[in-house]
Amino acid sequence: MASAREEILGRIRAVDRQATPAVPREYERVRRADDPVGLLAERVADYRATVHRAAARELPYRIAERLDGRGRIAVPPGVPWEWRVPGVSWLPDDPPLGVSDLEAADGVLSGCALAIAETGTIVLDAGHAQGRRVLTLLPDYHLCVVHADQVVVSVPEAVERLDPKGPLTFISGPSATSDIELDRVEGVHGPRTLEVLLVG
Amino acid sequence: MNGPRVALFPTCLTDTAFPETAKAMVRLLERLGCDVEFPLDQTCCGQMHFNTGYADHARPMARAFADVFDGYDHIVAPSGSCAGMVREIHPNLCDSSSAALRTYELSEFLVDVLGVVDVGAHFPHRVTYHPTCHSLRMLGVGDKPLRLLRAVSGLELIPLPQAEQCCGFGGTFALKNAETSTAMLADKMRCVQDTGAQVVTAGDNSCLMQIGGGLSRLRAGVRPVHLAEILASTQEEPWVATP
Amino acid sequence: MGRNPVTWLGSPAFPDAARRALDDTQLRGNLRKATTTIRGKRESVVSELDDWEELRRAGESIKDDVLTNLDTYLERLEAAVTERGGVVHWARDADEANRIVLDLARQEGADGVVKVKSMATAEIGLNEALADGGVDAIETDLAEVIVQLGNDRPSHILVPAIHRNRAEIKEIFAQMPEPPDSDDPRALAEAARKYLRRKFLSSKVAISGANFGVAETGSIVVVESEGNGRMCLTLPETLITVMGIEKVLPRWQDLEVFLQLLPRSSTAERMNPYTSIWSGVTPGDGPQKFHLVLLDNGRTSTLADEVGRQALRCIRCSACLNVCPVYERTGGQAYGSVYPGPIGAILAPQLAGDLHDEQAASLPYASSLCGACYEVCPVRINIPEVLTHLRAEVVEAKGKRTPEAMAMSAAAWVFGDRRRYEAAQRAGSLTRFLARDGTLSSLPWPGSKWTDTRDAPVVPKESFRSWWRRNRG
Numbered sequence: 001m002a003s004a005r006e007e008i009l010g011r012i013r014a015v016d017r018q019a020t021p022a023v024p025r026e027y028e029r030v031r032r033a034d035d036p037v038g039l040l041a042e043r044v045a046d047y048r049a050t051v052h053r054a055a056a057r058e059l060p061y062r063i064a065e066r067l068d069g070r071g072r073i074a075v076p077p078g079v080p081w082e083w084r085v086p087g088v089s090w091l092p093d094d095p096p097l098g099v100s101d102l103e104a105a106d107g108v109l110s111g112c113a114l115a116i117a118e119t120g121t122i123v124l125d126a127g128h129a130q131g132r133r134v135l136t137l138l139p140d141y142h143l144c145v146v147h148a149d150q151v152v153v154s155v156p157e158a159v160e161r162l163d164p165k166g167p168l169t170f171i172s173g174p175s176a177t178s179d180i181e182l183d184r185v186e187g188v189h190g191p192r193t194l195e196v197l198l199v200g
Numbered sequence: 201m202n203g204p205r206v207a208l209f210p211t212c213l214t215d216t217a218f219p220e221t222a223k224a225m226v227r228l229l230e231r232l233g234c235d236v237e238f239p240l241d242q243t244c245c246g247q248m249h250f251n252t253g254y255a256d257h258a259r260p261m262a263r264a265f266a267d268v269f270d271g272y273d274h275i276v277a278p279s280g281s282c283a284g285m286v287r288e289i290h291p292n293l294c295d296s297s298s299a300a301l302r303t304y305e306l307s308e309f310l311v312d313v314l315g316v317v318d319v320g321a322h323f324p325h326r327v328t329y330h331p332t333c334h335s336l337r338m339l340g341v342g343d344k345p346l347r348l349l350r351a352v353s354g355l356e357l358i359p360l361p362q363a364e365q366c367c368g369f370g371g372t373f374a375l376k377n378a379e380t381s382t383a384m385l386a387d388k389m390r391c392v393q394d395t396g397a398q399v400v401t402a403g404d405n406s407c408l409m410q411i412g413g414g415l416s417r418l419r420a421g422v423r424p425v426h427l428a429e430i431l432a433s434t435q436e437e438p439w440v441a442t443p
Numbered sequence: 444m445g446r447n448p449v450t451w452l453g454s455p456a457f458p459d460a461a462r463r464a465l466d467d468t469q470l471r472g473n474l475r476k477a478t479t480t481i482r483g484k485r486e487s488v489v490s491e492l493d494d495w496e497e498l499r500r501a502g503e504s505i506k507d508d509v510l511t512n513l514d515t516y517l518e519r520l521e522a523a524v525t526e527r528g529g530v531v532h533w534a535r536d537a538d539e540a541n542r543i544v545l546d547l548a549r550q551e552g553a554d555g556v557v558k559v560k561s562m563a564t565a566e567i568g569l570n571e572a573l574a575d576g577g578v579d580a581i582e583t584d585l586a587e588v589i590v591q592l593g594n595d596r597p598s599h600i601l602v603p604a605i606h607r608n609r610a611e612i613k614e615i616f617a618q619m620p621e622p623p624d625s626d627d628p629r630a631l632a633e634a635a636r637k638y639l640r641r642k643f644l645s646s647k648v649a650i651s652g653a654n655f656g657v658a659e660t661g662s663i664v665v666v667e668s669e670g671n672g673r674m675c676l677t678l679p680e681t682l683i684t685v686m687g688i689e690k691v692l693p694r695w696q697d698l699e700v701f702l703q704l705l706p707r708s709s710t711a712e713r714m715n716p717y718t719s720i721w722s723g724v725t726p727g728d729g730p731q732k733f734h735l736v737l738l739d740n741g742r743t744s745t746l747a748d749e750v751g752r753q754a755l756r757c758i759r760c761s762a763c764l765n766v767c768p769v770y771e772r773t774g775g776q777a778y779g780s781v782y783p784g785p786i787g788a789i790l791a792p793q794l795a796g797d798l799h800d801e802q803a804a805s806l807p808y809a810s811s812l813c814g815a816c817y818e819v820c821p822v823r824i825n826i827p828e829v830l831t832h833l834r835a836e837v838v839e840a841k842g843k844r845t846p847e848a849m850a851m852s853a854a855a856w857v858f859g860d861r862r863r864y865e866a867a868q869r870a871g872s873l874t875r876f877l878a879r880d881g882t883l884s885s886l887p888w889p890g891s892k893w894t895d896t897r898d899a900p901v902v903p904k905e906s907f908r909s910w911w912r913r914n915r916g
Contacts, residue, residue: 009518012517027700119714155699164722165525167721170714170719172712172714175669175670179610181608181628187629188635188636189643215908241861255831255835334812370813371811378892380809384811417884418896
């Protein structure tokens, strides 16, 4: 008896299929925006996430301001030392924090791989200053730092820049659902509060 | 006459049940300088058969259509649905389908081929317009019927809420899924009645038969009138309600 | 091979199921509100993109490429996933897929699994099969929780509980250990959060579907909103993904098209809150065991149908449901399948593969052919074309002896000749004697199907052609 694999592939090969023409990619791969960072801020805010703008030199003050009184904040490895401002109870993920530690954390601070202005999306690739996926999932509050040079305008620009190997997470606003009467409500399982610090 | 030679394709439904619409087309097209002919050998385009799953029966009808209308410059129908069947489906059913490419729904023919929007019509009534699904989505007539209606003197055009929703006719759907068809019709009638119009018009007598049949059952006091009859109506020769 | 569970055993044919649904005033109200809301939102986010039509054409074309070279891309996906530490399984049908998943869950010693909403696993009846094998499958998508706790069936691809309103949901959630204290959607979402939190943290095995699987890189994509997907894809030690074979995409680049088409068409957002992409196993991050089950279950036989195969382009966005005038009134359960609405009417009967089945055969007729579905479909599936194509197959399956087939033959015979047609016109005009005061309000069967709710036109004595002959002939 043929294996399921051989049988399925055999059924496919038995079908008379015509060659298809090349994929027409006439859509806009790169889109222009006068102010990509401004567009990102506007679109992220549309999802009811909070957006703050900061100059590079004032970033530590801004981080301190956002985290003031927030309690224990998880941080992935690779976060620049100047982000780890004093006065915050930091939980570094090095060695890796247990699930119960993360459940007990009050928030998480991370960077990102890039951000997509047009859709108001932040992409994490588990790389520098982002860490394991679970870090930005369990705590109920997520503060994400985005630098202006990480902002692209369109989805195709983002897909091109990303490395398919690493686990990727696209985040567009806080966790939400439209499951009740197709009406959007923020805050289900993921962080219910997303704050974005736009630098530069 | 030396105007465009137009073959009338009134469709079997209009030929049989709504002759006033076809007569109105004759008056209208002749007024606009067309040389109108009616090839008597035509019967049905085969849409009902094709859409119900009887493509094998529709095939000879498509072939007959191509033969009957061979040689005419333009073929014009008071139906987006039947014109759509001929133009979009006939080429898949039979090879000799050059007639298909020359087949137009009335508003398309007037606006695109004759290049007229103001056809000199007069129709002093409150009217709402239902865009039929096949004229809208199969043929893409867009706002042509509305542009024609806006140019009719004396006509007060009232926008129809949720205009692009299907009336629930759908050919044999109206019988096979009669209850769902009726539920769709109920909403369409509510929208028509909300306009306060005296007349509901459309480019298809099939859909008007559904909407009008429902309104008549309710004694709603709104009359279905085909677009051709409104456009044919003039001050000298006004539209008259048939009993 | 058992019966394909894509259509529900014992469901009545569509007209009968629809009749019952139409009488449910709560359902009608819930659906009208929900579909009207989402339609408006979709239109506005779609109109933001000037290149929407170009994106649709690209989406259509990529999917056609997939269907043409499906064997190549599946082998490529298998190789890429395996190289990155995943294990690939193949399942010919629902039974085989269910058995694979159950065996894997047992191997991990799990008596319960958490699930991300997945059409493929709903299609094969995985939850029931796991339950029969002693494994408790817990749905974690809010709408699926509503359906599961309500002992209900889904009625929408994206929002399986669209037929429920907030008050009904509060009732259903009353059985939770910490029930919601109000029917405010925020409170309902909060109750679900609490209910599921421990289950996420304690489950060893998660089961997901896949929106896309990229052959080139072995990347699997899950698109979601609530974060339940991220929980399932991140926390358990073992992840089992069941993916229909048509969900493969050739290239990484192709995601740039679908990550634009899908969210705008489904939840009518510029982007859904969360999209997770992984490939195989990442040491130290997420599940350390990954299984991918590639599911046929009627897809290869659908592929064999030249016209019908376009249904396999579907990316399960449900835009066609939201604009369908039939769906809006009957809801999804009337279709008797996890795939309702216009796409369900062409997909379910093809996957089920038996048009002798009365229920499946009724689905292609559950449409007025208005074409609204085709207009919004992000991968340009010509649903009306497939509907009429399947109707022809239904007619063939039923044979020539049905009353309808005989009536259609008779009508075709009449239309086949001008003189027969004219004789029929004259006969038809005799119905005018049934009219009273110019109104024809009662016809014998099957005309009664019409006149039960609407008046019929009174056929005049003189047809247009008689008039023409008299005046112009």
